[in-house]
Amino acid sequence: MPKPYMASSLPDHQVAELHRLMSEEIKEVGVFFTDPDGVITVWNRGAEEMKGFTAQDAIGSPISILYTDEQKLQGWPAHNLGEAKKNGFYKEETWRQRKDGSLFWARIALTALRDHSGTLIGFSKVTVDLTDHKRLESCVREREETRRILRTANAGMWTWRPDTGQIEVCANFMGLLGHHDAPAVMTLAQWLGLVSPADRPQVAGKFARAQAAGPGTPLVMETRMRQKDGSCRWFYMHADWSRETDDGPDVLSGVNVDIQALKTAGEGLRQAVDKLEEADARKDEFLAMLAHELRNPLAPIRSAAELLKVARLDTAQVQRTSEIIARQVDHMTGLVDDLLDVSRVNRGLVTLEKKPLDLRHIVTDAVEQVSPLIAARRQRLSLELSVLPAWVEGDPKRLVQVVGNLLNNAAKYTPEGGQLLLKTELRGGHVLLSVTDDGIGMEPSLAARVFDLFAQAERTPDRSSGGLGLGLALVKSLVELHGGAVSCDSAGLGKGSRFTVQLALLARPGRSCEPESDDAALPVEKPLRVMIVDDNVDAAQMMALFLQASGHDVVVEHGARQALERARAESPDVFLLDIGLPDVNGNELARLLRAQPQTAHAVLIAVTGYSQERDRKTAMEAGFQHYLVKPVDPAKLVGLLAGVA
Structure with a gap:
């Protein structure tokens, strides 16, 4: 037989009266009873005050009227009664529903009631409304979450009270500036003292205008705040008007977010955008030049083809016509080869076949290639080659291409009758090869990027020489593939240019480069x-x-x-x-x-x-x-x- 829940020296009728008073008259605690099936049989005033159901509403109704629709779908009423029946007692904290549909946070204790024989005769349920406690707990959590977010975002909060002239500043913001010992409450003048002197008039004016405009006008700006060491950091400031109580004064509450990194990145981004726009403009000029250069050889080829089709030509005329076509095809092939070479080198698709070789032999082959252009422009090329062998490890074909491109570039940008100098020397474990001309020269800004793709378009005063301006970009890429470096210098417009290639000198060369059979x-x-x-x-x-x-x-x-x-x-x-x-x-x-x-x-x-x-x-x-x-x-x-x- 179960023991009584409460021992008393009072007569049974007085104990019964006390139980009635406890269950029916207490208003702060909701108490009710149900039968074994969960139908409400007793309903006290506390339950009525808390849940909004009158005794007439509740008594005779199932306990499920106290649960939300979602809780019903999850089977909560039956589950809770089942747990109390099985274990004798069930408790939990959760949201409960009032008659009007509003929710309150409840702590409930559900007890199974049994008679002296152990037979279940019903359930008692005690409910305490903890909504205010829950909201306070939630506010504390939200405040801690706000602090965590502010720390993570390098931000701080402040509140300005115009009626008192004071600003309350959170410790996190003052810590961002290094002022860990600064007061949490200061005057507007003290606050403005934290602003960069250059921005102070603007910030003071913003506060004055915000105060004059009143509620509804946010304060938004970017400004620099002074750190303890005297340096400044950029902050984004946003503040809105509010009232802490219904009848309280208007206050301006704001957040300052550290945007120094964004400002720095933004400046770098602007510079990158400027460079991209400049490169895009050079690319457009290059494409226009490419179209021009490809059309040039097509004109004589088409004319020659029409001539062969409609005219009766003798052998000499056919020979001259075929030579014109061959020359123009060679020119177009050279243009396409330049484009493909630059693309292959830039994508790392070029494999060098290196071997020990004397750079003086490379010079000889390159000069032989460029001699027709130099002769056609009646220019004079002087060679000053080192007396000792200039041994390097490299791909002979690609190094001939490097030297040939430098000579070709010098010849194109030097007037007829001009002077060219090709020089090799050994210095400090390196071989230096330089090509100097007395041609049109260039501004220092162009000399700094003359090896970039498409940089040539601004340099040439006319297009009579032809070409796409890819030669120097290819020179730089090929020299770097050989582990070397190339540089350019010019005294200015009209004062010529010098291009210098530096390659590592081989101390003990192996087999030299032999001419390949043709x-x-x-x-x-x-x-x-x-x-x-x-x-x-x-x-x-x-x-x-x-x-x-x-x-x-x-x-x-x-x-x-x-x-x-x-x-x-x-x-x-x-x-x-x-x-x-x-x-x-x-x-x-x-x-x-x-x-x-x-x-x-x-x-x-x-x-x-x-x-x-x-x-x-x-x-x-x-x-x-x-x-x-x-x-x-x-x-x-x-x-x-x-x-x-």
Whole structure:
């Protein structure tokens, strides 16, 4: 038999009366009873005051009327009664619902009531309203959260009370400025003393105007605040008017956020934007120049083509016309090669084939290349080469390109009859190669960025020399790939320029660079049976005519399927295949040729406009032995076929 909940020396009827008073008359605590099914049977005044339900509303109603719809969906009433029935007691703190739908924070204690035999006869429930305590707790948490956010954001709060003239400042803000011992309450004059002297009049004026305008007008500005060490930091200030109580005076409460890093980044961003705009302008000028340079050689090529089509020319006239076309094609090829070279170098796709070499030999090859331009402009080139060998480790082809570009640049920007000087010297473990001219020179601002892409457009007074201004950018990239450095200096406009390349000197050179054999010089020992497969009819016919003139037997097809069928019947020695064929691409055609017995051992040469390294690799995997990029140098092709023969 369970023990009584309360022991008393009073008679039973007095104890019963006390229980009634406790349950019915106490207003601060809600007390009610239910039957075993959770139907309310007793409802005290405290419950009525707290929950808004009268005794008439509550008695006879299920306990679920005291729960929100969401709590009902979660099965709370049945769950709570079940826990009390199982354990004898259940308690929790949660939101409860009043009759009008409003919520209050309640601490509840639900007890299962059993008679002397242990039979469940109902439940008692005691509820205490802790809403004010909960709100106070929430305010404390929000205040702590606000402090944490302010610390994280490098910000501080302040409140100005115009009626007293005082400003209350949070310790976090004063700490940001290093004034850890500053008072938490100060006058407006003391507050303005923290502002940078340069910004103080503006800030004082803002406060005066905000006070005159009154509530509804926020105070917003950016200003510099003085730190304890005298330096200043930028802060963003935003303040709004409010009242702490309904009948209290208006106060201006604000937040100052440290934006020094943003200001610094913004200045850097502005400089970056200026540089991007400048680079964009140079890029636009470069594209206009590119269009101009590509149109120039097209005009004589088109005229020559029309002349060959409509006129009856003798052999000498045909020879001169073909020479014009060849020269202009070489010029266009040079332009495209410059573009591709710069792109490949900048993307790290150029691999150097380094070996020990004497830089004096590189100079000789470069001078030979540029001599026609220097002679055409009637300029004088002087050489002052070191007496001792200038050994460096480098790629001979790329170093010739570097020196040739520097000489070409000097010749283009030096008037006719001008002087050029190429000099090499050994100094402090380095080889120095310099190219000096007495040409148009440049301003110091251009000298500082003359190796940048597109920088050339502002420098040239006319476009008579041609070119895209990519040569110096390529020089810088190639020299740096060799571990060297290149510099430029000029005394100013009209005073010439000097470009200097510095490379590491080799102390113990190995095998020197030997001249490579020129396959184009090899004689044609016997004619070859050649099949050209290209869907560009004009290109295929011109290549066929050239190879036929060189003594080879040439056939032409414009589609892969026809070529494959004809190849089985005629078994050519060599195939010149375009990659971008319309029906079956050149790589697949190469695989088919390798697969059939009649052509399995033929020499396959790719002739294509695709110049990327991955394209070359794909072609070689398909069965090609050689890879030529359009436009193909005819002499090089003839030399290649001579080697095959």
